[in-house]
Amino acid sequence: MSDNTSTHIECKEYTIYFDSWDQLSSSINEGKYSKVICIVDDNTESHCLPILEQKIDAPLSVIIIKSGEKYKTIDTCTKIWKEMMLLGADRHSVVITLGGGVVGDMGGFCAATFMRGMTFIHVPTTLLSQVDSAVGGKLGVDLDGYKNMIGLILNPSAVYIFPEFIKSLPNRELFSGFAEMIKHALISNVSLWNEIKSINPLTQSDWKEDIYKSVLVKYKITEEDPLEQSIRKKLNFGHTVGHAIESENLKNEFPLLHGEAIAIGIICECHISFQKRLFSEESLNEVTQFILKLYDRHPEAVEEFDGIISHTRHDKKNKGGNIRSTLITDIGSAIIDQEIQENEIKLALEYYKAL
Ligand SMILES: NC(=O)c1ccc[n+]([C@@H]2O[C@H](COP(=O)([O-])OP(=O)(O)OC[C@H]3O[C@@H](n4cnc5c(N)ncnc54)[C@H](O)[C@@H]3O)[C@@H](O)[C@H]2O)c1
Incomplete structure (x- = not known):
């Protein structure tokens, strides 16, 4: 292009x-x-x-x-x-x-x-x-x-x-959008992840090429599975926990932005993948460090464990009362429909809070 x-x-x-x-x-x-x-x-x-x-x-x-x-x-x-x-x-x-x-x-x-x-x-x-x-x-x-x-x-x-x-766009909004670009790279391919890692949203002057590449990820997945029966669920990576954190914080005077919550959700869902031995500790650290380098920490946003977990129970991806999430098996590779337990979410929130 x-x-x-x-x-x-x-x-x-x-x-x-x-x-x-x-x-x-x-x-x-x-x-x-x-x-x-x-x-x-x-x-x-x-x-x-x-x-x-x-x-x-x-x-x-x-x-x-x-x-x-x-x-x-x-x-x-x-x-x-x-x-x-x-x-x-x-x-x-x-x-x-x-x-x-x-x-x-x-x-x-x-x-x-x-x-x-x-x-x-x-x-x-x-x-x-x-x-x-x-x-x-x-x-x-x-x-x-x-x-x-x-x-x-x-x-x-x-x-x-x-x-x-x-x-x-205000900087916070720029970073909010960048979280979805991080997600697109993590679920699709390692070379895009390496390109994303070289971007600093604050100094990036020309976004056209990177926007185009990120749109391609979303386009390919949604064309293959428009109604989210299968592969489209990959796009929900970071969103089971991320949406729950976003919803729990909506009532605050200064709520998190969508992408800010998703950035935390990505860290937490990488951690849940690690707990399930799907994702290596080295990759968990790589993703966590990259996100922490760019995003402010929000330990206060994950304090209400019970409220956040209650929100995950209303997630549209759940089935039969069980919480289901997209997880990650490697950088560039996601796996859908994984049952996750409340104690795994709690451990992931504690991991983020302690960072
Ligand atoms: N439909 C989907 O597939 C999908 C996917 C991801 C997120 N979402 C939804 O998208 C929403 C978040 O989107 P968002 O982050 O764009 O939020 P937003 O629409 O609230 O926009 C963010 C802020 O930026 C302002 N703004 C917009 N364009 C601007 C510009 N050019 N210059 C200055 N200010 C500008 C807006 O007024 C707003 O204050 C959430 O509701 C989320 O659920 C939907």
């Missing part, structure tokens, strides 16, 4: 375009949509909407939501659906989700359900949403603090990735 060219990945149901403003603009014009509705949050309204408005030659009807995971709820969806009605949206309109994973998951969900479904396009604006959430069709919202409990899997008509958007 050359830096100066726009490129794309052709999926079965949609296309992922990189740096293709012309393509986005012409597809909006050629679509002859009755309305172009752009969903933003209060940050992407100021940082990203002006860029989009300058680049595409079509009038936009804008719906603004409050930013943050705590607004990823059915109440916010109701607000979006009502605004769509007021704006006169119909099934011939198109929705552009311009934002991170929250706007993408929730805006896509609203579009997929409004009048039984409208066309929608993701324009992800965070590192996390570019490498992960905009690809693979998962849409939805949280319920009572439990992550992504309501939703569906439905692909957009296209995804447009513009790495320039991440220039305005």
Whole structure:
């Protein structure tokens, strides 16, 4: 992939375009949509909407939501659906989700359900949403603090990735997205892991190539198993414990970001893999040291062992009352549907807390 060219990945149901403003603009014009509705949050309204408005030659009807995971709820969806009605949206309109994973998951969900479904396009604006959430069709919202409990899997008509958007991202958000890039490398191949290890998100100026490689991992897995019957579960590595930590901390005044929780979840699930003698101590140390070099420690986030374990019991991957997780057998190789015990989670949390 050359830096100066726009490129794309052709999926079965949609296309992922990189740096293709012309393509986005012409597809909006050629679509002859009755309305172009752009969903933003209060940050992407100021940082990203002006860029989009300058680049595409079509009038936009804008719906603004409050930013943050705590607004990823059915109440916010109701607000979006009502605004769509007021704006006169119909099934011939198109929705552009311009934002991170929250706007993408929730805006896509609203579009997929409004009048039984409208066309929608993701324009992800965070590192996390570019490498992960905009690809693979998962849409939805949280319920009572439990992550992504309501939703569906439905692909957009296209995804447009513009790495320039991440220039305005706060550093914490950059690291949050980088956690999913770490995960993609750990579950897929050792050479990508070695490349990831050489990145310092704070000094990285050009992300295009690395975003592209990370998207390829997600694309290949989700194309092979779109409905998460098998191999797609590999993408949940770090997320059984990570989601539980994220959910447990959502009630705090300053909750962890998704990727910050996933970074801890990756360490813990490497440790559970080590406890089960699937993963070597040397590799556990390698992953742990790399994550600790980049991420602040959050021992306070894992203090509520019982609360975190209770959240893992609500994980969508569980079966028959048993907690199931994706684990790791080597760097670059993950194994799905592994039953894990509460005492193994507790030991992993204690390991992280003591680091
Ligand atoms: N659908 C999936 O497959 C999938 C995968 C992973 C994560 N997710 C979901 O994604 C969400 C996390 O996504 P996220 O990390 O993008 O969070 P987010 O959408 O909350 O965005 C993070 C923050 O960055 C701000 N922001 C966005 N773009 C910006 C920009 N260009 N400049 C400045 N600020 C900007 C947002 O307003 C927000 O405050 C979670 O809800 C998670 O469950 C979904």
